[in-house]
Amino acid sequence: MNDTTIFPQLDIPETLAAGPGPGNTDPRVLARFAQTGLADHMQADVLRGMVECKEMLRQVWGTKNTYTYGVGGTGFSGLDCMLGAILPGDTVVAFVNGTFSGIDGLTIRMKAATREELAANAMDPQAASVTIVNVPHGQSVTGEIVEKALSQHKPKWAFMAHWETGSGRINDLQGFSDACERHGAMGLVDAVSSLGIADFSIDAYPGVVGWASCPQKGVLCLPLTYAPVSFTDAYIAHVRANGCASYVHNPVLEARHWGIMDGKDVPAGAYHRTHSGYAVAAFHEALRITLQHGRAQKARDYAFHEKALRDAVTAMGCDVTSNMTSLVVLNLPASLAGREKELVQGCRAKGFGIWPTLSEPVQVRIGILNQLSERAITDIVMRFAVAMKEMGAEIDMGAVQAGLDRHYQAAMAAE
Ligand SMILES: *Cc1c(COP(=O)(O)O)cnc(C)c1O
Numbered sequence: 301m302n303d304t305t306i307f308p309q310l311d312i313p314e315t316l317a318a319g320p321g322p323g324n325t326d327p328r329v330l331a332r333f334a335q336t337g338l339a340d341h342m343q344a345d346v347l348r349g350m351v352e353c354k355e356m357l358r359q360v361w362g363t364k365n366t367y368t369y370g371v372g373g374t375g376f377s378g379l380d381c382m383l384g385a386i387l388p389g390d391t392v393v394a395f396v397n398g399t400f401s402g403i404d405g406l407t408i409r410m411k412a413a414t415r416e417e418l419a420a421n422a423m424d425p426q427a428a429s430v431t432i433v434n435v436p437h438g439q440s441v442t443g444e445i446v447e448k449a450l451s452q453h454k455p456k457w458a459f460m461a462h463w464e465t466g467s468g469r470i471n472d473l474q475g476f477s478d479a480c481e482r483h484g485a486m487g488l489v490d491a492v493s494s495l496g497i498a499d500f501s502i503d504a505y506p507g508v509v510g511w512a513s514c515p516q517k518g519v520l521c522l523p524l525t526y527a528p529v530s531f532t533d534a535y536i537a538h539v540r541a542n543g544c545a546s547y548v549h550n551p552v553l554e555a556r557h558w559g560i561m562d563g564k565d566v567p568a569g570a571y572h573r574t575h576s577g578y579a580v581a582a583f584h585e586a587l588r589i590t591l592q593h594g595r596a597q598k599a600r601d602y603a604f605h606e607k608a609l610r611d612a613v614t615a616m617g618c619d620v621t622s623n624m625t626s627l628v629v630l631n632l633p634a635s636l637a638g639r640e641k642e643l644v645q646g647c648r649a650k651g652f653g654i655w656p657t658l659s660e661p662v663q664v665r666i667g668i669l670n671q672l673s674e675r676a677i678t679d680i681v682m683r684f685a686v687a688m689k690e691m692g693a694e695i696d697m698g699a700v701q702a703g704l705d706r707h708y709q710a711a712m713a714a715e
Contacts, residue, residue: 318680319655320465320627321493322516323669325523325586332585333523333578341557341575347568349580351559353526356587360519360595361511361530362501366565367551369558370526370583372575375492375514378527379404381549382488382512385539386411386457389429393449393485394459395476397435398466399658401459404490405432408459431455437467437661438621438629443475450483458485463493465517466659468622468629470494473505480507486535493517495528496590497626499599502530509535510551518626520670521586525579533563548573601672602626608707609668612681615703616688616695618664627667629657636693640664643687652683674708 317324339346350369358368371378383404386392390412394405406424409432413425420426433449435441441460450458460476463469473489480487487508494500496518502511513528515521531539531551544550557572559565590598602625609628610620617633632640640662647654655665666684671677681704685695 313651315651315653316679316683317653317667317669318671318683319653319667320468320517320665321514321667321669322522323518323520323667324671325520326589326670328589329521329523329582329585333582336578336581339577341573341577342569342571343577344568346575346577346580347559349577349584350557350569350575351565351567353580353584353587354558354560354565356584356591357528357530360496360587360590361528362595363503363530365502365530365532366560366563367531367533367536367555368529369555369560370515370528371512371549371554372525372573372579373527374516374524375490375512375527376403376407377549378512378514378529379407379490379492381527381529381546381551381554382510382531383407383411383459384544384546384549384551385488385510385535385542387542387545388412388414390457391429391453391455392457392459393431393433393453393455395433395435395441395446395449395461395471397439397441397469397471398437398461398464400466400492401461401464401490402466402659404459404461405430408457437657437659438469439467440469440623441471441476443472443479446472446476446479447482450479450485454483455485457488459488459490461490461492463491463498463624463626465493465624465627466657468624468627468665470498470623473500473508477505477507486510486538488512492527493624493626495519497599497602497624499596508532509538515583515586517669519583519586519590521583523579523582525583525586536563599625602668604711605668605672605677608674608677608704609666609681611703611707612677612700613666613684615700616685617693621663622665626669627665629663629665631663632688633693636688636691639691643691646690647683647687650683652680652687654684674704678704 413427495513622629
């Protein structure tokens, strides 16, 4: 018997990532990844790169928080680090309006659960100290909803996703922060989908003490690198005083390698784990690209191109229920209702990577991460129109094209 199996070299084709994430990584980021030399995690340029990333990240987040850095891994790695401050028995109110805040809510219940609660339902614990406020799919978490729940429960922690990618909804960050301040709750925000797309400065939201994002959406650094996080001094003081049951995702310890110790920037990092020079270089380039584009300009560009896509799919008879600017979440016309997954699978099989919603109700999600041009949006619109036509939808392609032309010509005329 042969107990060795060596598979052929793995080839992954180039696809058009037109979903909620990951975004289409910029060639400059991939070049930095591939052209970086072999260097260990304490080599001077790797450490300098980490310090420079930290400083650029503060600009991208709009913050003076010293504890601003990247957590190795995906968005949920950063979220796990941020939510690690929640200890068994802590009171939390979490607002859930889609897939991702739903998973965050589960993480919170896992962390706040007592041993008994965890043992009673290990994979889905019902922690008595956690209140989950469910907001229906397709609706936003409003300031009033937050105010009502926090005034009633007066929790130690409050949690909300800024942009809920599962349903494509923007939640009320100002209302959340204000309510946290009013009721003395420490606010925690999942900013995975908004960082690098929305134009906002986290220091403008003093009710929020912890923020977590991801590498692969607005920051556009898919080569699995760093999930940006930022913590206020009050959050860090709380972790110092109460602890956190993690070495690797410890918000205080994880900061050391980025040159943050005892609340201060220090010149060179201290070992925490084996950071990759390739990942640091890629992340560094992604942050440079974001700052060169400019936060406000990038936000305007997303809004402009999302409008073109939204109008085009509306002209095809779809009903858009989202309000994020990087993603359109839609219901198909009545004639195709119930065939969302079939449509998406057909598109994906042709390398057009759109997505269904991952939780009920089933809708279609089309994203435009790093697709900020007339050509890219037209490509997405036409591929989607063809897929709908192939399933029997009647679409006036000329009218769709004319709509796109109007949108982009009006913009050219305005320049
Ligand atoms: C994508 C996403 C996540 C998960 O990020 P990963 O990089 O897949 O771990 C969490 N929250 C929100 C709001 C997201 O959009």
